[in-house]
Amino acid sequence: MNRNSFTGPGHDDRDQHCDLDDLALLAMGEEVDLDTEHLAACGQCRSEAASLRRVVRTMRTVSPADSPNAPPANVWTAIQQQMASDTSSDQETGDAAVLATVIPLRSRKAPWIALAAVVGLFFGGIVGASVISTETVAPSLVAQAALEPLPGFTTSGTAQVEQTDAGEMLAVDLTGLPPAEDGYFEVWLITSESDSMISLGAVGAGGSTRLPIPQGLALDRYSMVDVSAERFDGDATHSTISVVRGTLDT
Amino acid sequence: MSEPFRPAPLPLSPVDPPAAKTDADQEITERFVASVNGDPHISANDVFAEVYRRWSPLVFSVARRAMNDENEAGEVTQRVFISAWRSRQGFNPTAGSLPGWLLGITRRRIADRWSERKHPTSDTTDSVPEHTGDLGPHDPRVDQVIDQVVLADELDRLGPPPSDILRLAFFEDLTHGEIAERLSLPLGTVKSHIRRSLVRLRTRLEVARDEP
Numbered sequence: 001m002n003r004n005s006f007t008g009p010g011h012d013d014r015d016q017h018c019d020l021d022d023l024a025l026l027a028m029g030e031e032v033d034l035d036t037e038h039l040a041a042c043g044q045c046r047s048e049a050a051s052l053r054r055v056v057r058t059m060r061t062v063s064p065a066d067s068p069n070a071p072p073a074n075v076w077t078a079i080q081q082q083m084a085s086d087t088s089s090d091q092e093t094g095d096a097a098v099l100a101t102v103i104p105l106r107s108r109k110a111p112w113i114a115l116a117a118v119v120g121l122f123f124g125g126i127v128g129a130s131v132i133s134t135e136t137v138a139p140s141l142v143a144q145a146a147l148e149p150l151p152g153f154t155t156s157g158t159a160q161v162e163q164t165d166a167g168e169m170l171a172v173d174l175t176g177l178p179p180a181e182d183g184y185f186e187v188w189l190i191t192s193e194s195d196s197m198i199s200l201g202a203v204g205a206g207g208s209t210r211l212p213i214p215q216g217l218a219l220d221r222y223s224m225v226d227v228s229a230e231r232f233d234g235d236a237t238h239s240t241i242s243v244v245r246g247t248l249d250t
Numbered sequence: 251m252s253e254p255f256r257p258a259p260l261p262l263s264p265v266d267p268p269a270a271k272t273d274a275d276q277e278i279t280e281r282f283v284a285s286v287n288g289d290p291h292i293s294a295n296d297v298f299a300e301v302y303r304r305w306s307p308l309v310f311s312v313a314r315r316a317m318n319d320e321n322e323a324g325e326v327t328q329r330v331f332i333s334a335w336r337s338r339q340g341f342n343p344t345a346g347s348l349p350g351w352l353l354g355i356t357r358r359r360i361a362d363r364w365s366e367r368k369h370p371t372s373d374t375t376d377s378v379p380e381h382t383g384d385l386g387p388h389d390p391r392v393d394q395v396i397d398q399v400v401l402a403d404e405l406d407r408l409g410p411p412p413s414d415i416l417r418l419a420f421f422e423d424l425t426h427g428e429i430a431e432r433l434s435l436p437l438g439t440v441k442s443h444i445r446r447s448l449v450r451l452r453t454r455l456e457v458a459r460d461e462p
Contacts (some may be wrong), residue, residue: 021438024445030425055452058397059420066315066402068307075310075324076302080330083295086336240295 018045027052073194077245081151084241106148142168145246153178153243157207159225161248167215170200174207174227174244183231187211188238194245197238198222221247229238254297272346279348286338298338304333305349308403315395316360329359334337346462349400357392400458404451412447415440 022034026049039045049153122190142161149155157174172187185203213219225248229241278300285294309330314323333355334341341351405413411433418424418432430440 002416021441021445023443024448025426027448028419028426028444051452052448055401055448055455056457059416059451061394062398062401062405062420064402064417064421066311066398067406068311068399068403070307071310071324072320075306075328076299078328079335082328082332083335164392215301236433 017042018049020048023049024052027056029056032187073192076194077242078151080240081242085152087189099125141179143219143248143250145248147172147174147225147227147244147246149176149244150242155207155227155243157244159246159248161213161219161250162220168213168219169210170213170225170229171210172202172203172208172225177203177207177243178229178230180229183229186228186230186238187241188226189213189217189219190224190226191221192223194224197226203227218248219248223250251449275304275349279343282338282348283341283343285304286341295337295432298331298335301334301348302350305352306331308349308399309352311403312353312356312371312392312396313398314361315399316392317363320364326359326363328353329362331445333359342462347457347460349458351462355460356396357389360392361389396458397455400454401451408447408450411435413441416447419444 016035016038017035018039022032023045025032026034039049140163142163144158144160147155147157147159153176155174155176155178157172159173160171162169162171170187170189174185177185186204187200187209188197189200198214198217200213201209203209224245226238226245228239228245230239230244278297281292281297282301285292285297310323310327313326313330314320317323317326330352334352336353341348348352370392405416407413408416415429415432415435418429419426422434426436426440426444429435430437433440
């Protein structure tokens with residue numbers, strides 16, 4: 001159904017509608033050889049040309065820089081957090097509450113990122129040196145992250161990737177965990193693009209755990225350590241309630 | 251035991267084939283409506299993540315242009331999607347489109363931010379004077395920004411060759427004859443791509459303005 005002009009009753013060869021491609025070129029401001037007499041008389045062709053011209057006029061104000069970009073990843077994290085806390089408190093709220101509870105995105109974590117970069121450089125150097133000079137003896141630190149509380153929590157802690165004889169392990173130490181009511185806390189590694197995640201296991205009593213990292217997992221991709229609050233509900237997926245998060249300085 | 255590995259319902263960059271774009275938007279809308287209506291086979295969170303993935307770049311980019319500040323645009327985007335999540339029961343697909351609804355919320359959240367700038371509760375004095383005057387949700391400047399971002403989005407999503415053809419036409423001011431020569435395409439092909447793309451851009455503008 002590739003229409004090249006309007007069709008309909010009441011038109012013979014002498015009263016042919018304008019070619020639609022030509023009307024589009026006309027709207028683009030090009031010089032087109034078309035039946036101007038018909039165009040002047042035909043409301044259908046005129047309105048088509050006019051509506052395309054409006055599109056062209058707006059397009060002329062568009063610049064390549066107007067291409068939409070995705071918002072930073074922390075925007076979605078904050079939205080998910082709010083969705084999760086809405087679900088858990090199970091109450092409908094209005095716009096006023098949205099304004100009141102919105103999580104400020106400005107300047108969060110910025111000082112830590114700078115520090116992490118410095119620490120990363122420092123340990124990167126040490127690890128590089130130690131890998132060369134020692135055959136596997138004691139666990140060596142491969143990467144680490146400070147775990148910072150997500151809104152609604154006051155838990156914090158550290159995560160460290162250690163190279164051991166048994167492969168890489170993730171050691172998580174948390175302080176200030178809330179009491180786990182009918183549930184537990186689970187450790188995840190999430191990609192920096194947040195498009196994939198892997199569960200490593202549960203946090204033990206006292207907030208510490210040491211979990212094997214599957215061999216072959218690309219830690220530079222799965223660089224975000226996340227600890228979630230889970231219920232004993234048989235659902236193996238992430239509850240979307242994250243307690244702490246931090247990015248490994250891989 | 252937990253499953254060891256699974257994809258998460260979190261934002262990815264769009265990779266849909268260009269031809270399926272409109273259908274894909276329609277499909278997301280239908281799933282969103284089904285999840286709101288309590289379809290037990292659809293996870294409301296997963297669908298909302300899809301909605302976010304598809305339309306958050308539009309919302310964010312409109313907000314960035316309106317606020318002229320990345321951080322504030324992030325906050326507006328956050329507010330828009332939290333508002334959308336909380337009022338999702340109120341979306342009526344027969345009264346308007348899903349992007350139209352989201353962009354309607356975007357207008358209101360931008361208007362909120364602008365009025366907060368005018369009546370700051372805390373110390374937010376940087377870069378205020380640009381937006382003064384009486385600014386409601388239907389400020390024509392926001393309308394214009396929305397139109398521009400919607401068109402730029404669709405231009406990206408047209409895919410080659412139509413996107414290349416339109417870019418040459420609009421950003422380099424070439425005639426269809428010059429474009430045909432540049433891309434070694436038949437004149438008729440270029441002409442019909444121009445028409446079909448303009449029609450699609452027109453549809454996009456209509457959908458975006460279709461606020462319930």
